[in-house]
Amino acid sequence: MGMECIDCHHSYELMGDVTLYAHEEDQVDIQCSDCHFDGEPRLLEPHQLDNESAIIASLRFENSAGKKYLATQKRNNPLINTWYKNDTAFLIGKNSKKVFAMKPPAGVCSRDNVHSNLNCTSCHAGWAPSCIGCHNEYNPSEPGYNMLANKEQTGSWVEYTGEYNAYLPALGIREEGEKKTVIPVIPGMVLTIDLKSFDKKAHDSLIFKRLFAPAAPHTTQSEGRNCKSCHNDPVALGFGDGKLDYQIENGKGKWVFFPKYEDNIHDGLPEDAWTGFLTDRTGVTSTRTNVRPFSVEEQKKILTVGACLTCHEENSEIMQETLLDFKKVLARKSEKCVLPNWKK
Numbered sequence: 001m002g003m004e005c006i007d008c009h010h011s012y013e014l015m016g017d018v019t020l021y022a023h024e025e026d027q028v029d030i031q032c033s034d035c036h037f038d039g040e041p042r043l044l045e046p047h048q049l050d051n052e053s054a055i056i057a058s059l060r061f062e063n064s065a066g067k068k069y070l071a072t073q074k075r076n077n078p079l080i081n082t083w084y085k086n087d088t089a090f091l092i093g094k095n096s097k098k099v100f101a102m103k104p105p106a107g108v109c110s111r112d113n114v115h116s117n118l119n120c121t122s123c124h125a126g127w128a129p130s131c132i133g134c135h136n137e138y139n140p141s142e143p144g145y146n147m148l149a150n151k152e153q154t155g156s157w158v159e160y161t162g163e164y165n166a167y168l169p170a171l172g173i174r175e176e177g178e179k180k181t182v183i184p185v186i187p188g189m190v191l192t193i194d195l196k197s198f199d200k201k202a203h204d205s206l207i208f209k210r211l212f213a214p215a216a217p218h219t220t221q222s223e224g225r226n227c228k229s230c231h232n233d234p235v236a237l238g239f240g241d242g243k244l245d246y247q248i249e250n251g252k253g254k255w256v257f258f259p260k261y262e263d264n265i266h267d268g269l270p271e272d273a274w275t276g277f278l279t280d281r282t283g284v285t286s287t288r289t290n291v292r293p294f295s296v297e298e299q300k301k302i303l304t305v306g307a308c309l310t311c312h313e314e315n316s317e318i319m320q321e322t323l324l325d326f327k328k329v330l331a332r333k334s335e336k337c338v339l340p341n342w343k344k
Contacts, residue, residue, distance in 0.1 A: 001100070002093070002096060002098060003093060003096075003100075004093065004094070004095060004096070006094050006095075007081065007091065007093050007094055008030050009028075009030060010029065010030065010053075010072075010077055010078075010079060010080070011052060011053070011056060012029060012052075012075075012077055013027055013028055013029050013030065017029075017075075023288070025214065025216065028216075029072045029074050029075050029077055030072055030079075031072065031073060031074065031120075032120040032121075032124075033073065033105070033120070034070060034071075034072050034073055034079065035070060035079070035082065035089060035091060035102045036102060036103060036104060036105050036120075037089070037104065037105075038104050038105055038109075038110045041070055041084055041089060042070065042071040042072070042073060042076070043068045043069065043070065043071060043084055044068070044069045044070075044071045044076075044078045045067075045068055045069075046064045046065070046067060046069075048078075049069070049078050049080070050077075050078070053077070053078045053080050056080055057078075057080040060080070060081070060094055061080070061081070061092075067083045068083060068084045068085075069082055069083060069084075070082040070083075070084060070089055079091075081093070081094050082102075088101055088102070089101075089102040090102065105120075106224070108224075108323065109123075109224075114322075114323050114324075114326065115323075117179075117180055117181055117182055118181070118182045119174075119181050119182060119183045119184070121183070121184050121215075121216060121217060121220070122169075122171055122182045122183055122184055123224035123225050124220050124221055124222070124223075124224050124225075125168070125169055125184050125215075125217040125219050125220065125221075126168075126217075126219040126220070126221040127166045127167055127168060127169070127217065127219050128166070128167075128168070128169035128184055128186050128215055128217040128219065129164070129165070129166050129186060130164075130165045130166065130167065130169070130170075130186055130187055130272070131162055131163060131164045131165065131187065132162055132163050132165075132187065132190065132261070132271050132272045133161075133162025133163050133271070134159065134160065134161055134162035135159075135160050135162070135192075136157050136158065136159050136160070137157070137158055137160065138155070138156075138157050138158075139155070139156060139157075139158050140154070140155045141154060141155070142154075142155065142156040142158055143156065144156025144157070165241075167235065168225055168229055168233070168235065168236065169184035169185065169186060169215060169217060169236075170184070170185050170186070170212065170235055170236060170237075170238050170274055171183065171184060171185065171230065171236050171237070171238070171294070172185040172212065172214075172238065172274070172286070172291055172292060172293050172294065173291070173292050173293070173294065173298070174214060174288075174290055174291050175290045175291075175292070176290060183214055183215075183291070184214070184215045184216075184217055185212040185213060185214055185215055185238075185274065185286075185291065186212065186213060186215045186217075187212055187213070187272070187274075188211045188212050188213025188286070188287040189209055189211045189213075189287065190209070190210050190211070190271075191207070191208070191209045191211075192206060192207070192208050192266065193206065193207040193208075194206060195207065206266065208264075208266040208267065209284070210264075210267060210269065210273075210274070210285070211284065211285065211286055211287050212238075212274045212285070212286055212287070212291075212293070213286065213287040213288070213291075214286070214287075214288055214291050226314060227305075227309055227314040227319070228306070228309050228314065230302065231302050231303065231305045231306035231309055232244060232246075232306040232309055232310070234257055234259075234277075237275075237294060237299060237302060237303075238273065238274035238275040238293045238294060239257055239259070239270070239273055239274075239275065239276070239277045240259055240260065240261060240269075240270040240271070240272040240273035240274075241259070241260040241261065241270075241272055242257060242258050242259040242260040242261075242270070243257070243258040244256075244257050244306075245257075245258065246306070246307050246310045246340075248338050251338060252338070252341040253307055253338040253339060253340045253341060254340060254341055255277075255278070255303050255306075255307075255340060257277040259273070260272070261273075274293045275293035275294065278296055278299055278300070279296060280295055280296050281293055300340070300342055303340060304339060304340055305322070305326070307338075307339055307340050308322070308337075311337075
């Protein structure tokens, strides 16, 4: 769309707000819903601007008289390159001066509670990077540079590239108190360290970690991902690439997963996976303490809808009705409908 970083991110995000945050994402104040809102917006008038915002507004824009600025929901900071007029919100590029009319979210995003716990980027991120197989190895004969001693040396760590992918991101859960939000995640650190390579006395020779990280891909597209790309896709569910197949035998349905990559010997999961198929992961699973993969019960709920989508088109009347009340639709399902049998 020709937008720049500062068209969304304001000065208190980029330059700080006198608060020390553990992670950069914690400093982010802007949310999609601040501009793409449903209902009444949060507004600030020129006399309500803080001193810094007022100065920046006067430097970038000639006339602010009569404007009503949008404000962020999280910290009530003014977005000085926006205004609200005649029930429409507008944004102007701070450098380009290109004007955008801000559209409200689509009806499917806000008309029901089914997807109310999804972060906007979980649907509207077009792709995210994902790689496996990258590794570093110490080569005692490789020329290198000792940054601490500030001199050249023989012996250096060498990075070997692996397999790079870019597709719709995997999804996970961010927990903030009682609130659970579905967010995009990417491989953060799938790491094996062989201690014996530098400590011959090491008792436990291997350290293995499989951690994914929350992501804000910034590959935003107006059209959200389709239903099957979440409910019927093993990558989205954290199982890794492969074939997720719904099989019906003797009137009973079951999901079967055939991974693309072999299992890692250290934890038994496919090399590109975050969690196991219909299993729970315990311990540390993410680079953030409040981010985790889907639990078994959450996987079952997602895959139950996925089973319906193996027969019904997502835009069909019956599937659209499930967005309003899925349990009600299940209560009057046809005899032809075969739901997953979760009993082993």
